[in-house]
Amino acid sequence: MNVLLLGSGGREHALAWKIAASPLLTKLYASPGNPGIGGEAELVKLDVADHSAVAAFCQEKKIDLVVVGPEGPLVAGIADDLRAWGIRVFGPSGAAARLEGSKGFTKDLCARYDIPTAAYGRFGDLASARAYVEKTGAPIVIKADGLAAGKGVTVAMTLPEALAALDACFDGSFGAAGAEVVVEDFLTGEEASFFCLCDGTTALPFGTAQDHKRVGEGDTGPNTGGMGAYSPAPVMTPEMVERTMREIIEPTMRGMAELGAPFAGILFAGLMITDKGPKLIEYNTRFGDPECQVLMMRLKDDLLVLLNAAVDGQLAHSSVRWRDEAALTVVMAARGYPGTPEKGSVIRGLEEAASDGAQIFHAGTAINGGALVANGGRVLNVTAIGATVGEAQKRAYAALDRIDWPQGFCRRDIGWQAVAREKVGAN
Structure with missing residues (x-):
């Protein structure tokens, strides 16, 4: 099979790595990809927003399956348009992708079909949203209705924080995604x-x-x-x-x-x-x-x-089989993330980091002058397997500590809830 993978992040590197291992695969293309994905696939330059151009590429290269990684193209209807050209696509239609593209749509679906979720309100103007929040109080959750690259959600623990989140949505901080907001009750668990x-x-x-x-x-x-x-x-x-x-x-x-x-x-x-x-x-x-x-x-x-x-x-x-072991991944991010990340710093030591079986998935990297450099907020995903989450955690951090990238940072407690459970069980 000839496969085209769309996307450029750590998710797409992981998908490329797994697809490349399939005996069914003849040729894997990826667009736009990244240096890590380039080790598994041939990188091609396509304007993913130009669905007819993507379809033309698929016809030229006799693509048997398109795998869409990120949400943006799905919400924009790329799966519908490619299918109209007779191209097989893994990914939902634009109408089905509303489950992610509109939080209000999903909440209304939950209400209609009695799906358990937090109580909520939908608002298209600041005044009514503020009135609802002031009446409900904090803690409360404010969400931009549309796609906001993971940045449109505020878990507000105080009323001023909630009102500031509403202001940000209606002031245009999230573009069209914030033109409508969903306000939800705070859930504990x-x-x-x-x-x-x-x-x-x-x-x-x-x-x-x-x-x-x-x-x-x-x-x-x-x-x-x-x-x-x-x-x-x-x-x-x-x-x-x-x-x-x-x-x-x-x-x-x-x-x-x-x-x-x-x-x-x-x-x-x-x-x-x-x-x-x-x-x-x-x-x-x-x-x-x-x-x-x-x-x-x-x-x-x-x-x-x-x-x-x-x-x-x-x-x-169909059925799915899983390894009994646990897997854990740690994100290395560029200094400044989740605000404005510092780009261009050189990253070294990835081969040494992967020497004990860890997988290093590239998320936001580029090649500049022959050197691997940071080119985004989340830059690397250092991933390992272990008999327990605690063992996978130790292996992932041991690999991460071999990476030479002073401008990168990470959390040192990934997996803490599961590790705590394991310790309780051991006692």
Whole structure:
């Protein structure tokens, strides 16, 4: 098979690494890619916003499958347009991608189909949103309705913080994404990421993980795109997985079909596991980043076989096998992130870092004058496997400490909740 992978981050490097291992693969192309992805695929320059140009490339290179990594092109309808050209695509239609593209759409779906989630309000003007927040009080969650690159969510612990978040949305800080806001009740519990491969009818559970969104250790500081993750998530017991499927995923699949937008692709449910069970925080309609990195490390099966089954509506006849070990990834970010990151600093030592079996996925790198340099906020994902989360954590940090990049930083406590559980269990 000839495959085209769209995207340039750590998620796409992990997907490229796993797809490249498939015996089904003839040729892997990636656009725009990054230096790490370039080790697995031929990098090509395509304007992903020009869907007809992407389709022309697919026809020229006889592409058998397009795998769309990031959410932006999906919400923009690239899957619809490529399918109209007769090209097979792994990823939801634009209508189905509204599950990520509009938080208000998803909340209304939850209300319509009795899917457990936080109480909420939707607002298109500042005055009514402020009135709702002042009446409800803090803590409270403010979300820009549209895509905001992971930056449009504020978990406000005080009323002034909540009002400032509303001002930021309606002042245009998030562009069109903030023209409408969703205000949610604050949920208490433990967060988890739950994934399903979907073919429009069947949803096949595809692993669990736990992300670390805050930039600082101890889950402090502003939200980021994710500073690290591990898999599996211990809080997602077999009982919790069964409840999540029954109470959240299956009604969503039924609801989207009834709305004329059956969901096919990867459905990523961000969950809060409360004392009353799982509640949906939000949906993403693509693999998580950095959750994808740990899932690919643990996946025993051929990813390309599974993606084809999803595209061809054959998931009812499919199963997924996982390694028993845990996987953990630590994000190395450029100084200044999640604000304005410092770009251009030289990174050395990656071969030495990977010498003991760790995988170094590139997220925001470039080549400048023959040297590998930082070219984004989240720059590297240092990933390792271990018999326990604690062992995977030790291996990941041992690899990370071999990297020579003074301008980079990371959290030193990725996996802390699972490691604490393991220590309690050992005693």
